[in-house]
Amino acid sequence: MQTTRLARLARILPLLACPACRAPLRQGRPHILECTSCEASYPVRDGVPILLPAAMQEPGVGSADTDDPVSRHPYSPEALDIIARHSDGWVLDLGAGGKLHSADNVLQVDIFRYPMTDVVATADCLPFKDNAFSAVISQAVFEHLQYPEAAAGEIRRVLQPHGTLRIDTAFLQPEHGYPHHFYNATETGLRHWFREFDIEWSGVASYQHPKWALSWFLSVYLDRLDKRQSAIAQDASLGRVRVALEMLAAGSAGAEDAVLLEALDALPAHELRTLAAGVSVQGRNPAKLADPGVMGVGASSPASSSGSMADVRQIEVARQEIAILREQLQALHEARTIAVDRGNYLSQVAYFNVDVRLQPSLALRTRVSFALKALVRLLLPPRLWLELRARMHRWRSAKPATSPGGVPPFFSIIVAPDDAASFIETFFSLTHQSYTGWELIVIEHSGHSVTVSNVLQDFLQLDRRVRRLPSHSTDSRERLRQAQAAARGQYFINLPENATLAQRALQTIYTLLRARPGTPVVLADFERGSRHEQGLAMRCHCMPADGQVAGDPAEFAFAVHATHSTTQGTRGQEVQGAYIGEVLFGQMVHPPLLLS
Numbered sequence: 001m002q003t004t005r006l007a008r009l010a011r012i013l014p015l016l017a018c019p020a021c022r023a024p025l026r027q028g029r030p031h032i033l034e035c036t037s038c039e040a041s042y043p044v045r046d047g048v049p050i051l052l053p054a055a056m057q058e059p060g061v062g063s064a065d066t067d068d069p070v071s072r073h074p075y076s077p078e079a080l081d082i083i084a085r086h087s088d089g090w091v092l093d094l095g096a097g098g099k100l101h102s103a104d105n106v107l108q109v110d111i112f113r114y115p116m117t118d119v120v121a122t123a124d125c126l127p128f129k130d131n132a133f134s135a136v137i138s139q140a141v142f143e144h145l146q147y148p149e150a151a152a153g154e155i156r157r158v159l160q161p162h163g164t165l166r167i168d169t170a171f172l173q174p175e176h177g178y179p180h181h182f183y184n185a186t187e188t189g190l191r192h193w194f195r196e197f198d199i200e201w202s203g204v205a206s207y208q209h210p211k212w213a214l215s216w217f218l219s220v221y222l223d224r225l226d227k228r229q230s231a232i233a234q235d236a237s238l239g240r241v242r243v244a245l246e247m248l249a250a251g252s253a254g255a256e257d258a259v260l261l262e263a264l265d266a267l268p269a270h271e272l273r274t275l276a277a278g279v280s281v282q283g284r285n286p287a288k289l290a291d292p293g294v295m296g297v298g299a300s301s302p303a304s305s306s307g308s309m310a311d312v313r314q315i316e317v318a319r320q321e322i323a324i325l326r327e328q329l330q331a332l333h334e335a336r337t338i339a340v341d342r343g344n345y346l347s348q349v350a351y352f353n354v355d356v357r358l359q360p361s362l363a364l365r366t367r368v369s370f371a372l373k374a375l376v377r378l379l380l381p382p383r384l385w386l387e388l389r390a391r392m393h394r395w396r397s398a399k400p401a402t403s404p405g406g407v408p409p410f411f412s413i414i415v416a417p418d419d420a421a422s423f424i425e426t427f428f429s430l431t432h433q434s435y436t437g438w439e440l441i442v443i444e445h446s447g448h449s450v451t452v453s454n455v456l457q458d459f460l461q462l463d464r465r466v467r468r469l470p471s472h473s474t475d476s477r478e479r480l481r482q483a484q485a486a487a488r489g490q491y492f493i494n495l496p497e498n499a500t501l502a503q504r505a506l507q508t509i510y511t512l513l514r515a516r517p518g519t520p521v522v523l524a525d526f527e528r529g530s531r532h533e534q535g536l537a538m539r540c541h542c543m544p545a546d547g548q549v550a551g552d553p554a555e556f557a558f559a560v561h562a563t564h565s566t567t568q569g570t571r572g573q574e575v576q577g578a579y580i581g582e583v584l585f586g587q588m589v590h591p592p593l594l595l596s
Contacts (some may be wrong), residue, residue, distance in 0.1 A: 005047020051127035089134030092178030121153035412487030416443035431502040435507035505584035
């Protein structure tokens with residue numbers, strides 16, 4: 001597979017151009033493309049070049065599944081005809097998604113790296129040379145673009161003169177952001193976006209017939225209601241629904257309408273936006289810049305002042321850089337909090353395991369203090385030592401807690417630590433979670449060192465959400481299955497060595513799972529070939545309820561699995577794919593060598 005990918009990359013390399021300056025790209029260091037002019041460099045992951053504008057974060061890996069209509073998008077008959085007619089040239093599939101097949105002359109581009117993706121790029125900054133393609137097709141993409149007019153301009157640049165264009169986009173469709181949904185265009189709006197082209201035909205294709213919008217709308221509406229309300233709405237005829245709504249609008253709805261209207265109103269709050277008849281915005285106008293040369297007092301937008309997409313992109317880049325810096329600052333704050341807790345713990349209970357040669361900067365008085373504490377711990381019975389230590393120090397992050405009212409935890413976190421330092425890091429990243437409905441199952445096996453056992457004994461006393469699971473198996477998969485069987489949570493997370501969680505990780509995943517009941521698994525992006533890189537972006541994907549998850553749960557480095565495979569949605573089509581655009585998991589690439 002890797003060889004095939006590299007051969008494909010070598011074939012499309014002559015088409016590629018630097019997103020920053022449009023100069024040609026060359027194969028530089030392994031897994032890197034370099035610009036021949038501005039010397040910018042871009043990563044190549046599994047043979048796929050990541051050619052995104054400056055400061056734009058890579059969204060990550062996309063999943064393709066036969067039951068996932070959001071990302072699959074098979075080619076329409078018209079698109080297949082265009083591909084066949086241009087077999088002697090290159091066809092750009094813009095926003096190809098997770099198609100399950102490819103063609104030799106079709107270059108698939110997407111913001112996610114799906115299995116068949118050739119290039120990761122954004123539509124308003126296409127990393128291709130001018131006139132590179134003889135045809136461009138795009139299906140169900142433009143509703144998801146932040147700058148559709150800029151994308152139309154980029155298509156015009158990379159499409160050869162008299163080249164063929166085919167664009168399909170949404171009009172009366174429910175919101176289906178993947179990851180975002182910006183616009184639903186009328187035919188007039190679509191023609192306006194592509195006004196620089198010679199439009200040969202526009203209109204409604206057979207697969208865009210209103211019956212499909214009606215089917216999609218009703219399916220989503222009925223799936224989001226609970227069983228009782230869904231049955232009421234489903235049994236009502238379309239005519240009856242129309243009459244009830246007309247009576248409500250006239251202010252004369254009667255008792256016979258109340259039951260049906262109540263069922264229609266039972267749509268969960270978090271689903272209202274998906275099918276809303278409209279959306280609104282309210283705000284305040286911020287202070288205006290005084291320098292008319294920058295933007296001008298009273299200017300309505302960056303675009304109206306500069307008149308070019310380049311300036312808009314520069315402003316967007318600045319915003320993204322600010323957002324990235326904020327994320328990095330938050331990550332540093334969380335890392336510092338965990339480091340303080342870890343340091344406090346080590347200073348109080350674990351000095352006798354510290355190799356002083358690895359910490360030559362420790363002052364003599366500090367070492368003596370640590371040694372005395374270690375000596376006291378060795379002399380006192382464990383229970384008395386723990387009681388004495390609890391009185392001397394308050395542990396802010398490790399509060400003994402159980403779920404309120406004896407409610408079982410929602411998450412079961414499973415770890416099998418071999419290294420005490422990373423185990424401590426993982427534990428304190430859990431104690432700082434904004435969502436507290438978790439339990440930590442620690443698999444205790446024969447490979448444990450004395451240090452790990454001592455740390456585990458401490459954590460069992462510090463937090464009652466920690467559980468010990470002895471295992472005599474030498475097979476990691478078997479140990480995971482044993483832990484899964486013992487898990488009390490609705491979902492379990494198998495955390496590998498050196499893993500930590502962002503402080504809002506469990507809260508974010510919990511919110512998604514409650515909004516999409518029946519989700520079997522949430523997978524996190526993980527660049528297996530990039531362990532040497534610091535700050536891996538591990539963002540999550542929620543899989544459909546009827547989707548097939550390839551591989552054994554133990555194979556996923558970061559995954560949230562339903563504990564019982566019988567977990568299903570209330571209706572067959574309720575759960576659809578989702579994307580969490582924030583980093584939730586961290587990987588310690590070089591854990592500190594504190595403990596033996």
